[in-house]
Amino acid sequence: MTRVHDMGGRFGDGPVQPQADAPVFEQDWHGRALAVTLAAGALGQWNIDVSRHARERLSPKDYARFSYYEKWMSALADLLVETGVLTQEELRGADPAQTALAARKLTACKVHETLAAGGPADRPSSIAPLFQRGDRVRTRRIATNRLVDGGHTRLPRYAAGATGHILRYHGTHVLPDSAAHGLGDAPEPLYAVAFRADQLWANPEHAEDEVILDLWQSYLEPAS
Amino acid sequence: MPHDHHDHDHPHALLPPDPALRVKALETVLTRKGLIDPQALDAIIDTYENRIGPRNGADVVVRAWTDSAFKQALLQDATAVVSKLGYYGRQGEHMVVVENTDQTHNMIVCTLCSCYPWPLLGIPPAWYKSDAYRARAVREPRKVLSDFGVSLPEDTAIRVWDSTAEIRYLVLPQRPPGTEDMSRTDLMSLVTRDSMIGTGLARSPDKAGP
Numbered sequence: 001m002t003r004v005h006d007m008g009g010r011f012g013d014g015p016v017q018p019q020a021d022a023p024v025f026e027q028d029w030h031g032r033a034l035a036v037t038l039a040a041g042a043l044g045q046w047n048i049d050v051s052r053h054a055r056e057r058l059s060p061k062d063y064a065r066f067s068y069y070e071k072w073m074s075a076l077a078d079l080l081v082e083t084g085v086l087t088q089e090e091l092r093g094a095d096p097a098q099t100a101l102a103a104r105k106l107t108a109c110k111v112h113e114t115l116a117a118g119g120p121a122d123r124p125s126s127i128a129p130l131f132q133r134g135d136r137v138r139t140r141r142i143a144t145n146r147l148v149d150g151g152h153t154r155l156p157r158y159a160a161g162a163t164g165h166i167l168r169y170h171g172t173h174v175l176p177d178s179a180a181h182g183l184g185d186a187p188e189p190l191y192a193v194a195f196r197a198d199q200l201w202a203n204p205e206h207a208e209d210e211v212i213l214d215l216w217q218s219y220l221e222p223a224s
Numbered sequence: 225m226p227h228d229h230h231d232h233d234h235p236h237a238l239l240p241p242d243p244a245l246r247v248k249a250l251e252t253v254l255t256r257k258g259l260i261d262p263q264a265l266d267a268i269i270d271t272y273e274n275r276i277g278p279r280n281g282a283d284v285v286v287r288a289w290t291d292s293a294f295k296q297a298l299l300q301d302a303t304a305v306v307s308k309l310g311y312y313g314r315q316g317e318h319m320v321v322v323e324n325t326d327q328t329h330n331m332i333v334c335t336l337c338s339c340y341p342w343p344l345l346g347i348p349p350a351w352y353k354s355d356a357y358r359a360r361a362v363r364e365p366r367k368v369l370s371d372f373g374v375s376l377p378e379d380t381a382i383r384v385w386d387s388t389a390e391i392r393y394l395v396l397p398q399r400p401p402g403t404e405d406m407s408r409t410d411l412m413s414l415v416t417r418d419s420m421i422g423t424g425l426a427r428s429p430d431k432a433g434p
Contacts, residue, residue, distance in 0.1 A: 008335030008386065009363040013356035016371040018418070024273050024347050029244040031273065034347070035265035036251050038314075043259060048390075052337055059234070068338070068353045070243045074236035077250060081235035090253055091238045102258030111267035115276075120317040121390035154388045156335050158362065170318065170391055190389055192320075205366045209382040214389035 004060040006143070009158035009201065033069035037076050042106035042114055045083045048121075049180035053152035054079045123187035125172035130189070130217060135166045137193060138223040139215065145177045146218075152180035155219045159211070163223045164195035167212060175216055189217040277346035280311050281394055282415035284321075284344060285426075286408055289399045299323060302394070306344065316343035316392050322385065323396040324422070329380050330395045331369075331422030333361035334387040341392035345417060352421065362386055372423045395422040403429055 007013075025031035041051065054075035058066065066074060080086040090096045106114060131137060143160040145151030154176050170190040178186035193215045197204035200211060239246045254260035284306055288295040298305045302319040306312065319341060322330040334340065335358045340348040351357055360368050365382045369375065376382070385393045397419040403411060406429065418424030 005336055007355060007359045008333075010355075010359035013354075013359045016351050016354060016356045016360065016368055016423075018351050018372050018423070019349060020416075020418075022349060024277070025269070026350065027244070029247045031269040032251065032265060033243075033247045034272070035268035036247060036254065036260065038268055039260050039264055040254065055337070062234075067243065068350070070246070073239075073243065073246050073250060074234070077236035077239055077246075078234055080250075080254075085259065086253060086257070088235055088238060090257065091235055091249075093249075093253070096253055096257035099257060099259070105259055105261055106264045107261050108263035108267045111264050111271065114314075115268070115271060116313045118312060118314045118317040122318065154336060156386065156388065158335075159386075168320075170389070173318075173389060176389075190391075192385075192391070194383075201363050205364055206381070209365065210384070211362050212383055212385045214387070214391050216389075 003056050004063045005056045006157050008156045030069045033073050037072050038115075039106045040076055040080065040085075043085065043101055043104050045085055045101075046079055047174075047179055048119065049152060049174070049176040050182070051075065051079065052176070053180040054082075056152065121174045122171050123174055123185050125187040125189070127172065127188045127217065129169060129191075131166045131169075131191060131220065131222075133166050133168065136163060136223040137166060137191075137220040138163045139193075140219055140221075145181075147177055147183060148181045151177060153177050155215065156213070158200055159195060159213055159215075162195050162199045164193045164199060166191050167194045168192040170214065173216070175218070177216075177218075191215055191217070191220070193220070272342075272347050276313075276343060278344075278415075278417040278420065279412070280309075280346075281341070281344040281417070281420045282412045284309065284311065284394070285396060285415045285420065286411045288321075288396055289403075289411060290408070295323075295396075298396070311343045313343040315339070316341045318391045319344070319394065320391055321394045321396050322383070324398045326377075326398075327379075327381060329376050329382050329422065330393075331361060331365055331382060331384045332387065332393045332395060333358060333384060335359070335362055336386075336388060339387035339390075339392065341394050344392075344394050345420060349417070369423065372418060374424060395420050397422075397424075397426040400426050400428045 141161040143155040143157045145153045172187045173190040175186040197209040198207040302321040338353040414427040419426045
Protein backbone atom coordinates (compact mmCIF):
# COMPACT_ATOMS: atom_id res chain seq x y z
CA MET A 1 0.00 0.00 0.00
CA THR A 2 2.99 2.32 0.00
CA ARG A 3 4.29 4.52 -2.78
CA VAL A 4 7.88 5.24 -3.60
CA HIS A 5 7.46 9.00 -3.24
CA ASP A 6 6.64 8.61 0.48
CA MET A 7 10.30 8.52 1.53
CA GLY A 8 10.44 10.42 4.83
CA GLY A 9 12.64 8.51 7.30
CA ARG A 10 13.95 6.06 4.69
CA PHE A 11 17.45 4.69 5.23
CA GLY A 12 20.28 4.41 2.73
CA ASP A 13 20.21 7.61 0.69
CA GLY A 14 23.64 8.88 1.71
CA PRO A 15 24.71 12.48 2.28
CA VAL A 16 22.86 15.56 1.11
CA GLN A 17 25.00 17.44 -1.37
CA PRO A 18 24.55 21.16 -0.91
CA GLN A 19 25.32 23.50 -3.78
CA ALA A 20 25.58 27.18 -2.99
CA ASP A 21 25.85 28.68 -6.45
CA ALA A 22 24.12 26.38 -8.93
CA PRO A 23 22.03 28.11 -11.61
CA VAL A 24 18.24 28.09 -11.11
CA PHE A 25 17.91 25.66 -14.01
CA GLU A 26 20.97 23.46 -14.32
CA GLN A 27 20.04 22.46 -17.89
CA ASP A 28 18.08 24.50 -20.41
CA TRP A 29 15.50 21.74 -20.65
CA HIS A 30 14.81 21.94 -16.90
CA GLY A 31 13.41 25.44 -17.26
CA ARG A 32 11.52 24.37 -20.35
CA ALA A 33 10.03 21.39 -18.49
CA LEU A 34 8.84 23.61 -15.65
CA ALA A 35 7.38 26.15 -18.07
CA VAL A 36 5.58 23.55 -20.23
CA THR A 37 4.10 22.05 -17.06
CA LEU A 38 2.84 25.42 -15.78
CA ALA A 39 1.50 26.43 -19.18
CA ALA A 40 -0.31 23.10 -19.59
CA GLY A 41 -1.70 23.42 -16.07
CA ALA A 42 -3.11 26.83 -16.99
CA LEU A 43 -5.46 25.07 -19.45
CA GLY A 44 -7.45 24.20 -16.33
CA GLN A 45 -7.91 20.49 -17.01
CA TRP A 46 -6.58 19.36 -13.63
CA ASN A 47 -5.77 20.69 -10.17
CA ILE A 48 -2.51 20.55 -8.21
CA ASP A 49 -3.53 17.37 -6.38
CA VAL A 50 -4.22 15.53 -9.64
CA SER A 51 -0.87 16.66 -10.94
CA ARG A 52 1.03 15.56 -7.80
CA HIS A 53 -0.73 12.22 -7.91
CA ALA A 54 0.27 11.79 -11.57
CA ARG A 55 3.94 11.97 -10.49
CA GLU A 56 3.37 9.57 -7.63
CA ARG A 57 1.71 7.08 -10.00
CA LEU A 58 4.84 6.70 -12.06
CA SER A 59 6.02 3.13 -11.59
CA PRO A 60 8.50 2.81 -8.71
CA LYS A 61 11.16 1.90 -11.24
CA ASP A 62 10.54 5.08 -13.27
CA TYR A 63 10.16 7.24 -10.16
CA ALA A 64 13.53 6.10 -8.85
CA ARG A 65 15.47 6.38 -12.13
CA PHE A 66 13.96 9.62 -13.44
CA SER A 67 15.49 12.93 -12.47
CA TYR A 68 13.20 15.55 -10.97
CA TYR A 69 12.05 17.22 -14.18
CA GLU A 70 11.85 13.88 -16.01
CA LYS A 71 9.18 12.94 -13.47
CA TRP A 72 7.36 16.17 -14.26
CA MET A 73 7.50 15.55 -18.02
CA SER A 74 6.41 11.95 -17.81
CA ALA A 75 3.54 12.70 -15.47
CA LEU A 76 2.49 15.58 -17.71
CA ALA A 77 2.42 13.36 -20.80
CA ASP A 78 0.32 10.83 -18.91
CA LEU A 79 -2.11 13.51 -17.70
CA LEU A 80 -2.48 15.10 -21.13
CA VAL A 81 -3.60 11.77 -22.57
CA GLU A 82 -5.76 10.75 -19.60
CA THR A 83 -7.66 14.03 -19.67
CA GLY A 84 -8.10 13.86 -23.45
CA VAL A 85 -6.08 17.01 -24.16
CA LEU A 86 -3.82 14.95 -26.44
CA THR A 87 -4.30 11.58 -28.08
CA GLN A 88 -1.69 8.85 -28.01
CA GLU A 89 -1.30 9.34 -31.78
CA GLU A 90 -0.57 13.03 -31.30
CA LEU A 91 1.99 12.16 -28.67
CA ARG A 92 3.59 9.82 -31.20
CA GLY A 93 3.83 12.74 -33.65
CA ALA A 94 0.63 12.59 -35.72
CA ASP A 95 -0.73 15.92 -37.02
CA PRO A 96 -2.66 17.37 -34.07
CA ALA A 97 -6.38 18.04 -34.41
CA GLN A 98 -7.49 21.55 -33.47
CA THR A 99 -9.39 21.99 -30.22
CA ALA A 100 -11.64 24.54 -28.54
CA LEU A 101 -9.32 24.35 -25.54
CA ALA A 102 -6.91 26.55 -27.50
CA ALA A 103 -9.02 29.51 -26.34
CA ARG A 104 -7.57 28.92 -22.86
CA LYS A 105 -3.93 29.03 -24.00
CA LEU A 106 -1.69 30.96 -21.60
CA THR A 107 -0.30 33.87 -23.59
CA ALA A 108 2.99 35.61 -22.80
CA CYS A 109 1.25 38.78 -21.63
CA LYS A 110 -0.80 36.81 -19.07
CA VAL A 111 2.15 34.98 -17.50
CA HIS A 112 2.91 37.51 -14.78
CA GLU A 113 -0.74 37.88 -13.83
CA THR A 114 -1.30 34.11 -13.74
CA LEU A 115 1.74 33.35 -11.58
CA ALA A 116 0.95 36.27 -9.27
CA ALA A 117 -2.66 35.13 -8.85
CA GLY A 118 -1.62 31.71 -7.54
CA GLY A 119 -4.18 29.08 -6.62
CA PRO A 120 -5.23 29.31 -2.99
CA ALA A 121 -6.39 26.05 -1.38
CA ASP A 122 -8.58 27.43 1.40
CA ARG A 123 -12.33 27.04 0.90
CA PRO A 124 -15.37 27.58 3.09
CA SER A 125 -16.47 24.36 4.75
CA SER A 126 -19.43 23.20 6.81
CA ILE A 127 -17.13 20.97 8.86
CA ALA A 128 -16.37 22.61 12.20
CA PRO A 129 -12.91 22.28 13.74
CA LEU A 130 -12.88 19.54 16.38
CA PHE A 131 -9.50 20.37 17.88
CA GLN A 132 -7.89 23.33 19.56
CA ARG A 133 -4.28 24.32 20.06
CA GLY A 134 -2.67 21.96 22.56
CA ASP A 135 -5.12 19.07 22.03
CA ARG A 136 -3.51 15.66 21.79
CA VAL A 137 -4.32 13.78 18.59
CA ARG A 138 -3.40 10.51 16.94
CA THR A 139 -3.01 10.03 13.19
CA ARG A 140 -4.59 7.20 11.23
CA ARG A 141 -2.84 3.94 11.96
CA ILE A 142 -2.32 3.30 8.26
CA ALA A 143 -1.41 6.10 5.85
CA THR A 144 -3.91 5.39 3.13
CA ASN A 145 -6.60 7.13 1.10
CA ARG A 146 -10.01 6.18 2.50
CA LEU A 147 -11.94 7.18 -0.61
CA VAL A 148 -9.91 5.45 -3.32
CA ASP A 149 -7.91 2.29 -2.72
CA GLY A 150 -4.26 3.05 -3.40
CA GLY A 151 -5.13 6.71 -3.99
CA HIS A 152 -3.40 9.95 -3.16
CA THR A 153 -2.95 11.02 0.45
CA ARG A 154 -0.78 13.54 2.27
CA LEU A 155 -0.28 11.59 5.47
CA PRO A 156 3.27 10.27 5.21
CA ARG A 157 3.81 6.69 6.30
CA TYR A 158 6.39 7.68 8.94
CA ALA A 159 3.74 9.71 10.80
CA ALA A 160 0.95 7.12 10.68
CA GLY A 161 -0.39 5.99 14.05
CA ALA A 162 1.63 8.64 15.88
CA THR A 163 0.49 10.83 18.78
CA GLY A 164 1.17 14.55 18.79
CA HIS A 165 -0.49 17.82 19.62
CA ILE A 166 -2.20 20.59 17.68
CA LEU A 167 0.15 23.53 17.18
CA ARG A 168 -1.82 25.75 14.79
CA TYR A 169 -5.13 25.87 12.99
CA HIS A 170 -4.84 26.80 9.30
CA GLY A 171 -8.53 27.15 8.44
CA THR A 172 -10.42 24.85 6.06
CA HIS A 173 -8.56 23.57 3.00
CA VAL A 174 -9.19 21.36 -0.03
CA LEU A 175 -8.74 17.68 0.89
CA PRO A 176 -6.17 16.19 -1.53
CA ASP A 177 -7.47 12.65 -1.00
CA SER A 178 -10.68 13.76 -2.69
CA ALA A 179 -9.50 16.46 -5.11
CA ALA A 180 -6.79 14.24 -6.64
CA HIS A 181 -9.46 11.84 -7.85
CA GLY A 182 -12.07 14.20 -9.28
CA LEU A 183 -14.27 13.71 -6.19
CA GLY A 184 -14.56 17.39 -5.34
CA ASP A 185 -12.69 19.78 -3.06
CA ALA A 186 -14.25 18.37 0.15
CA PRO A 187 -12.67 21.14 2.27
CA GLU A 188 -12.12 20.45 5.95
CA PRO A 189 -10.11 21.83 8.89
CA LEU A 190 -6.34 21.68 8.50
CA TYR A 191 -3.87 21.83 11.39
CA ALA A 192 -0.15 21.96 12.02
CA VAL A 193 0.46 18.98 14.30
CA ALA A 194 3.69 18.58 16.31
CA PHE A 195 5.20 15.17 17.03
CA ARG A 196 8.13 14.50 19.33
CA ALA A 197 10.96 12.72 17.56
CA ASP A 198 10.67 9.77 19.94
CA GLN A 199 7.05 9.28 18.78
CA LEU A 200 8.26 8.80 15.21
CA TRP A 201 11.68 7.16 15.30
CA ALA A 202 13.18 4.16 17.07
CA ASN A 203 16.45 6.00 17.68
CA PRO A 204 15.83 9.74 17.51
CA GLU A 205 18.81 12.09 17.58
CA HIS A 206 17.10 14.03 20.37
CA ALA A 207 13.85 12.83 21.90
CA GLU A 208 12.57 16.39 22.21
CA ASP A 209 13.23 17.50 18.68
CA GLU A 210 9.95 17.78 16.82
CA VAL A 211 8.54 17.19 13.38
CA ILE A 212 5.54 19.30 12.41
CA LEU A 213 3.12 18.15 9.71
CA ASP A 214 0.10 19.85 8.19
CA LEU A 215 -2.74 17.34 8.57
CA TRP A 216 -6.44 17.37 7.74
CA GLN A 217 -9.01 16.71 10.44
CA SER A 218 -10.09 13.39 8.92
CA TYR A 219 -6.50 12.13 9.32
CA LEU A 220 -6.77 12.65 13.09
CA GLU A 221 -8.59 11.29 16.12
CA PRO A 222 -8.53 12.52 19.71
CA ALA A 223 -5.81 10.96 21.88
CA SER A 224 -5.67 10.88 25.63
CA MET B 225 -9.56 9.21 -13.01
CA PRO B 226 -7.78 5.88 -13.03
CA HIS B 227 -5.26 5.67 -10.22
CA ASP B 228 -2.98 2.97 -11.44
CA HIS B 229 -1.44 1.53 -14.57
CA HIS B 230 0.98 -1.09 -15.64
CA ASP B 231 4.28 0.33 -16.88
CA HIS B 232 3.58 -0.32 -20.54
CA ASP B 233 0.29 1.59 -20.38
CA HIS B 234 1.93 4.87 -19.46
CA PRO B 235 1.59 7.29 -22.36
CA HIS B 236 4.94 8.89 -21.48
CA ALA B 237 6.60 5.76 -22.86
CA LEU B 238 5.54 7.03 -26.32
CA LEU B 239 7.92 9.99 -26.04
CA PRO B 240 11.65 9.95 -26.79
CA PRO B 241 13.65 8.64 -23.81
CA ASP B 242 16.18 11.47 -23.83
CA PRO B 243 14.77 14.05 -21.38
CA ALA B 244 15.65 17.14 -23.42
CA LEU B 245 14.01 15.59 -26.50
CA ARG B 246 11.04 14.51 -24.40
CA VAL B 247 10.44 18.12 -23.32
CA LYS B 248 10.90 19.33 -26.89
CA ALA B 249 8.42 16.77 -28.19
CA LEU B 250 5.77 17.84 -25.68
CA GLU B 251 6.34 21.53 -26.34
CA THR B 252 6.11 20.93 -30.08
CA VAL B 253 2.87 18.95 -30.06
CA LEU B 254 1.19 21.35 -27.63
CA THR B 255 2.31 24.35 -29.66
CA ARG B 256 1.08 22.82 -32.93
CA LYS B 257 -2.24 22.11 -31.29
CA GLY B 258 -2.54 25.76 -30.26
CA LEU B 259 -2.37 25.00 -26.53
CA ILE B 260 1.00 26.52 -25.69
CA ASP B 261 2.63 29.81 -26.61
CA PRO B 262 6.43 29.37 -26.71
CA GLN B 263 6.82 33.02 -25.74
CA ALA B 264 4.82 32.33 -22.59
CA LEU B 265 7.34 29.60 -21.77
CA ASP B 266 10.17 32.13 -22.21
CA ALA B 267 8.34 34.51 -19.87
CA ILE B 268 7.89 31.81 -17.20
CA ILE B 269 11.57 30.88 -17.36
CA ASP B 270 12.59 34.55 -17.20
CA THR B 271 10.36 35.04 -14.15
CA TYR B 272 12.07 32.32 -12.14
CA GLU B 273 15.58 32.90 -13.47
CA ASN B 274 15.63 36.67 -13.05
CA ARG B 275 12.68 38.07 -11.13
CA ILE B 276 11.60 35.76 -8.33
CA GLY B 277 14.25 34.31 -6.03
CA PRO B 278 15.81 34.35 -2.55
CA ARG B 279 16.31 38.13 -2.61
CA ASN B 280 12.58 38.42 -1.95
CA GLY B 281 12.90 36.29 1.16
CA ALA B 282 16.01 38.17 2.27
CA ASP B 283 14.12 41.45 1.96
CA VAL B 284 11.44 40.09 4.31
CA VAL B 285 14.05 38.80 6.78
CA VAL B 286 15.93 42.11 6.93
CA ARG B 287 12.69 44.01 7.46
CA ALA B 288 11.90 41.65 10.36
CA TRP B 289 15.40 42.13 11.81
CA THR B 290 15.11 45.90 11.73
CA ASP B 291 11.44 46.56 12.53
CA SER B 292 9.91 44.76 15.50
CA ALA B 293 6.32 45.72 14.60
CA PHE B 294 6.87 44.26 11.12
CA LYS B 295 8.29 41.10 12.68
CA GLN B 296 5.33 40.64 15.01
CA ALA B 297 2.89 41.11 12.15
CA LEU B 298 4.90 38.70 9.98
CA LEU B 299 4.88 35.96 12.60
CA GLN B 300 1.16 36.54 13.14
CA ASP B 301 0.00 36.56 9.50
CA ALA B 302 2.82 36.13 7.02
CA THR B 303 0.54 35.85 3.98
CA ALA B 304 -0.97 39.28 4.57
CA VAL B 305 2.38 40.91 5.28
CA VAL B 306 4.34 39.50 2.34
CA SER B 307 1.38 40.10 0.00
CA LYS B 308 1.65 43.82 0.74
CA LEU B 309 5.27 43.66 -0.41
CA GLY B 310 4.20 41.99 -3.68
CA TYR B 311 5.44 38.53 -2.71
CA TYR B 312 2.18 36.67 -3.17
CA GLY B 313 1.71 34.10 -5.92
CA ARG B 314 1.93 30.53 -7.07
CA GLN B 315 3.25 28.19 -4.36
CA GLY B 316 3.09 30.96 -1.78
CA GLU B 317 -0.65 31.35 -1.28
CA HIS B 318 -0.57 30.40 2.41
CA MET B 319 2.63 31.54 4.11
CA VAL B 320 3.84 30.88 7.62
CA VAL B 321 7.13 32.31 8.93
CA VAL B 322 8.84 30.50 11.81
CA GLU B 323 11.47 32.22 13.94
CA ASN B 324 14.79 30.74 14.99
CA THR B 325 15.86 31.50 18.56
CA ASP B 326 18.54 30.24 20.94
CA GLN B 327 16.01 27.61 22.08
CA THR B 328 14.56 26.48 18.74
CA HIS B 329 15.97 25.96 15.26
CA ASN B 330 13.50 25.44 12.40
CA MET B 331 14.09 23.50 9.18
CA ILE B 332 11.79 23.07 6.18
CA VAL B 333 11.35 19.97 4.02
CA CYS B 334 8.74 18.32 1.84
CA THR B 335 9.12 14.56 2.20
CA LEU B 336 6.30 13.69 -0.22
CA CYS B 337 7.36 15.92 -3.13
CA SER B 338 9.27 19.23 -3.05
CA CYS B 339 6.89 21.97 -1.86
CA TYR B 340 8.75 25.26 -1.43
CA PRO B 341 7.77 28.95 -1.04
CA TRP B 342 8.33 30.06 -4.64
CA PRO B 343 7.40 33.77 -4.33
CA LEU B 344 9.97 34.23 -1.55
CA LEU B 345 12.73 31.79 -2.53
CA GLY B 346 12.17 30.96 -6.20
CA ILE B 347 12.63 27.45 -7.56
CA PRO B 348 14.12 24.97 -5.05
CA PRO B 349 17.76 23.88 -5.43
CA ALA B 350 18.53 20.32 -6.51
CA TRP B 351 19.51 19.18 -3.02
CA TYR B 352 16.12 20.24 -1.60
CA LYS B 353 14.44 17.98 -4.15
CA SER B 354 16.90 15.11 -3.61
CA ASP B 355 15.88 11.75 -2.15
CA ALA B 356 18.58 12.13 0.52
CA TYR B 357 17.17 15.41 1.89
CA ARG B 358 13.55 14.30 1.67
CA ALA B 359 14.30 10.98 3.38
CA ARG B 360 16.67 12.18 6.10
CA ALA B 361 15.63 15.69 7.17
CA VAL B 362 12.78 14.41 9.34
CA ARG B 363 14.64 11.49 10.96
CA GLU B 364 18.13 12.91 11.46
CA PRO B 365 18.06 16.68 11.04
CA ARG B 366 21.29 17.17 12.99
CA LYS B 367 23.22 14.86 10.68
CA VAL B 368 21.69 16.63 7.69
CA LEU B 369 22.77 19.97 9.15
CA SER B 370 26.29 18.62 9.47
CA ASP B 371 26.22 17.90 5.70
CA PHE B 372 25.79 21.69 5.42
CA GLY B 373 28.60 22.38 7.91
CA VAL B 374 26.15 23.51 10.59
CA SER B 375 26.22 22.26 14.17
CA LEU B 376 23.80 23.48 16.82
CA PRO B 377 24.22 23.58 20.60
CA GLU B 378 22.93 20.42 22.29
CA ASP B 379 20.22 22.36 24.12
CA THR B 380 18.76 23.91 20.97
CA ALA B 381 15.67 21.92 19.97
CA ILE B 382 15.01 21.32 16.29
CA ARG B 383 11.62 21.67 14.67
CA VAL B 384 11.40 20.17 11.20
CA TRP B 385 8.37 21.34 9.21
CA ASP B 386 7.22 18.76 6.64
CA SER B 387 5.18 20.70 4.04
CA THR B 388 2.37 18.19 3.58
CA ALA B 389 -0.36 20.71 2.66
CA GLU B 390 -0.47 24.00 0.71
CA ILE B 391 1.03 25.94 3.62
CA ARG B 392 4.51 27.17 2.71
CA TYR B 393 7.10 27.90 5.36
CA LEU B 394 9.97 30.37 5.57
CA VAL B 395 12.53 30.36 8.38
CA LEU B 396 13.38 33.68 9.98
CA PRO B 397 17.07 33.17 10.81
CA GLN B 398 18.68 34.77 13.86
CA ARG B 399 20.35 38.10 13.24
CA PRO B 400 24.08 37.63 13.71
CA PRO B 401 25.75 39.60 16.50
CA GLY B 402 27.84 42.61 15.53
CA THR B 403 25.43 43.74 12.79
CA GLU B 404 23.74 46.61 14.68
CA ASP B 405 25.22 49.35 12.52
CA MET B 406 24.94 47.62 9.15
CA SER B 407 22.91 49.05 6.28
CA ARG B 408 19.93 47.22 4.81
CA THR B 409 21.97 46.32 1.75
CA ASP B 410 24.78 44.85 3.84
CA LEU B 411 22.31 42.94 6.00
CA MET B 412 20.71 41.48 2.85
CA SER B 413 24.07 39.95 1.92
CA LEU B 414 24.07 37.98 5.19
CA VAL B 415 20.75 36.27 4.47
CA THR B 416 21.45 33.13 2.47
CA ARG B 417 18.82 31.01 0.79
CA ASP B 418 19.77 28.09 3.04
CA SER B 419 19.31 30.22 6.17
CA MET B 420 15.67 30.71 5.14
CA ILE B 421 15.19 26.93 4.65
CA GLY B 422 16.94 26.25 7.96
CA THR B 423 19.85 24.25 6.58
CA GLY B 424 22.11 27.22 7.19
CA LEU B 425 22.53 30.19 9.50
CA ALA B 426 22.77 33.82 8.46
CA ARG B 427 26.38 34.73 7.67
CA SER B 428 28.51 36.48 10.25
CA PRO B 429 29.58 39.90 9.00
CA ASP B 430 33.27 38.97 9.17
CA LYS B 431 32.60 36.04 6.86
CA ALA B 432 30.36 37.88 4.41
CA GLY B 433 31.53 38.21 0.85
CA PRO B 434 32.52 41.56 -0.68
